[in-house]
Amino acid sequence: MSGEHKTETERHLRKALRHLSAARESGDLRKTNDVALEEVSNTVSSVLREYEGDE
Numbered sequence: 620m621s622g623e624h625k626t627e628t629e630r631h632l633r634k635a636l637r638h639l640s641a642a643r644e645s646g647d648l649r650k651t652n653d654v655a656l657e658e659v660s661n662t663v664s665s666v667l668r669e670y671e672g673d674e
Contacts, residue, residue: 629670632663639663 639660643653 625670625673629667632667632670636660636663636667 639656643656643660
């Protein structure tokens with residue numbers, strides 16, 4: 620993966636994490652949605668850690 624593409628991917632993943640965190644903190648989510656968001660958040664975090672480990 621090129622450095623530029625990797626940087627863009629990281630930027631999108633970090634933005635997604637911020638949105639997920641904001642949605643969870645708002646308290647407007649049903650419990651099932653909260654569980655799904657937790658799983659997505661964990662997956663995005665894992666991918667980011669892998670990217671950081673590849674550098």
